[in-house]
Amino acid sequence: GAVVSQHPSWVICKSGTSVKIECRSLDFQATTMFWYRQFPKQSLMLMATSNEGSKATYEQGVEKDKFLINHASLTLSTLTVTSAHPEDSSFYICSARDAPPTGKWAGANVLTFGAGSRLTVL
């Protein structure tokens, strides 16, 4: 089945540094990838939708200059947390659809997830 590989699984960095998280679709082309963030005991919250070859669409309240998303190819999307601060410590996870929309909207397509990245900013 479809697989999304996400790296790194864990990352610890100093405050003020930048961290890049990669998501690769291994056996399918992901025209759209979604980036989520999860704080403890909360739900997965969509941060942005990344489309290959175009600018990402950010959800309300997510700073696009802080969370840089690049989707340069059909198999790779990256999330860079710039000038990370302790409040950015969280669990970040990506997902992708491995098929075109089955209906009017793509919301009925299953998502293939990466395994997530735990970011700790000291």
Place this chain on the structure above:
Amino acid sequence: ILNVEQSPQSLHVQEGDSTNFTCSFPSSNFYALHWYRWETAKSPEALFVMTLNGDEKKKGRISATLNTKEGYSYLYIKGSQPEDSATYLCAFTVNTDKLIFGTGTRLQVFP
């Protein structure tokens, strides 16, 4: 604000017990309801996607039902096994491509 509620938050059962969880969502403008199983340190795995009121889906010992008019879905596990231990997430979408997730139900099955 669109919100998804899952209950219970966590559940401990003995091997062999059957169990069920609830996912509640706003019933207006419903489009699709997803269930995912998420084991620790792994990727969430899709279980079901349901779109029609009254839908019932089954995968082995796991089944799900959907009531879009009253805004809830049930997930059932028959004869729970230790390998069923995971967090079960539900997510729904209105007429968009984006999913809104609940906080999940964490299931632990003891041998």
